[in-house]
Amino acid sequence: MTKYFNNPHDILEATSLVKRFTEYVKIHTTSDEHSESSPSTERQFDLARKLVRELHELGLSDAQVDEHCYVTATLPENTKGRATVGLIAHLDTSPAAPGEGVTPLFHEKYDGSTIRLKDNVSISPEDTPDLTACMGDTIITSDGTTLLGADDKAGIAEIISVLEYFKDHPDLPHPKIRVAFTPDEETGRGTAKFPMETFGADVAFTVDGTFDGEINVETFNADSAYVTITGVSTHPGTAKGKLVNALRYMSKLIERLPAEKSPECTEGREGFIHPIEVNGDASKCKCHLILRDFEERPLAEFGRIVREIAEGLQKEEPRLKIDVEIKRRYSNMIQFLRKKPEITNRLSEAVRLAGVEPIIKPIRGGTDGANLTKMGLPCPNIFSGGMNYHGPTECVSTRSMGLVVCVLLNLLTLYANSQQG
Numbered sequence: 276m277t278k279y280f281n282n283p284h285d286i287l288e289a290t291s292l293v294k295r296f297t298e299y300v301k302i303h304t305t306s307d308e309h310s311e312s313s314p315s316t317e318r319q320f321d322l323a324r325k326l327v328r329e330l331h332e333l334g335l336s337d338a339q340v341d342e343h344c345y346v347t348a349t350l351p352e353n354t355k356g357r358a359t360v361g362l363i364a365h366l367d368t369s370p371a372a373p374g375e376g377v378t379p380l381f382h383e384k385y386d387g388s389t390i391r392l393k394d395n396v397s398i399s400p401e402d403t404p405d406l407t408a409c410m411g412d413t414i415i416t417s418d419g420t421t422l423l424g425a426d427d428k429a430g431i432a433e434i435i436s437v438l439e440y441f442k443d444h445p446d447l448p449h450p451k452i453r454v455a456f457t458p459d460e461e462t463g464r465g466t467a468k469f470p471m472e473t474f475g476a477d478v479a480f481t482v483d484g485t486f487d488g489e490i491n492v493e494t495f496n497a498d499s500a501y502v503t504i505t506g507v508s509t510h511p512g513t514a515k516g517k518l519v520n521a522l523r524y525m526s527k528l529i530e531r532l533p534a535e536k537s538p539e540c541t542e543g544r545e546g547f548i549h550p551i552e553v554n555g556d557a558s559k560c561k562c563h564l565i566l567r568d569f570e571e572r573p574l575a576e577f578g579r580i581v582r583e584i585a586e587g588l589q590k591e592e593p594r595l596k597i598d599v600e601i602k603r604r605y606s607n608m609i610q611f612l613r614k615k616p617e618i619t620n621r622l623s624e625a626v627r628l629a630g631v632e633p634i635i636k637p638i639r640g641g642t643d644g645a646n647l648t649k650m651g652l653p654c655p656n657i658f659s660g661g662m663n664y665h666g667p668t669e670c671v672s673t674r675s676m677g678l679v680v681c682v683l684l685n686l687l688t689l690y691a692n693s694q695q696g
């Protein structure tokens with residue numbers, strides 16, 4: 276009879292999941308969105324090299340890290356002729372909060388009260404409703420001065436624990452597993468140098484989501500719009516009737532964007548236009564806007580709105596030079612995953628077998644998996660057990676982490692037992 280996993284506590288006892296996790300979060304791996312290099316920060320190699328050593332110890336003899344900080348390794352199949360399954364998590368943590376000197380704190384037998392940390396940081400079930408599902412759990416937090424780094428070191432520790440479990444239980448059938456730990460997910464460039472040709476998986480899963488049971492097969496479609504306005508510069512003392520100030524016209528452009536289509540006014544399946552950065556001076560400036568929607572048609576409409584506002588300004592002041600450039604960032608992976616419904620079905624089944632009802636949520640953002648899916652490797656996202664990512668209130672339940680390992684083991688067992696790969 277096939278064995279499936281639904282007891283996170285068994286996993287916590289059988290593997291060094293929590294120990295590994297607490298070691299990983301102490302390694303400073305913050306990425307840098309302003310860096311042009313790949314990886315964006317050298318420090319990500321510190322964790323990458325440690326993981327290569329651990330993968331070797333677990334018997335994955337081809338484990339390596341490449342020049343761009345992508346760690347890859349293979350666990351050969353112990354059953355014949357099935358799909359190769361990829362498991363992916365990211366090494367870096369968000370630059371949005373400090374990631375150096377992380378001190379993980381353990382709050383055992385959580386009783387539903389507010390967790391108080393340094394710097395007046397507190398985590399309450401009111402602000403973090405998922406905590407109400409964690410009664411009796413051990414909650415890990417930072418000390419309040421840094422983020423924790425569960426995003427995505429929980430994902431890494433969970434994948435390593437799966438490999439550890441298979442090593443200790445060689446009779447458990449599993450398909451060929453390819454592992455990748457990637458840099459710079461938080462800068463949006465996590466797949467820029469992904470070794471797609473050598474990775475060779477048929478399907479992959481990022482373990483980079485949030486809480487119990489959540490799986491993601493849908494992301495935004497994402498475009499970036501760059502508006503460059505060039506004015507006419509003269510000495511301000513003799514500028515009357517001559518000077519055309521690019522900054523003034525950029526502020527008009529931003530003012531004319533539809534306010535109800537901003538991220539602060541939208542939720543659920545609604546898309547938005549969001550100016551995120553302006554650079555330049557009175558003679559020439561450039562604005563970066565991000566355009567997001569789950570559907571292609573409204574996204575194209577957002578691009579048209581930006582162009583139309585720019586054209587309006589151009590008509591008002593013919594001496595301006597305005598350029599609008601729109602670039603694709605990533606695409607909603609559902610359009611690719613719909614063609615292979617068995618992937619989502621199998622993932623949902625793996626969650627159900629672990630004893631929780633799958634929650635299929637569209638992500639109001641992107642994942643590395645969205646890019647990989649577009650590149651030809653279908654790649655949904657699985658929860659990793661954490662809450663409140665990218666800030667000092669970030670936390671994780673060890674039970675939820677054990678549950679993720681259960682889901683991954685079930686998923687790989689389903690692949691091992693499937694006839695059609």
Ligand SMILES: [Zn+2]
Pocket residue numbers: 365426427460483
């Ligand atoms: Zn992440």
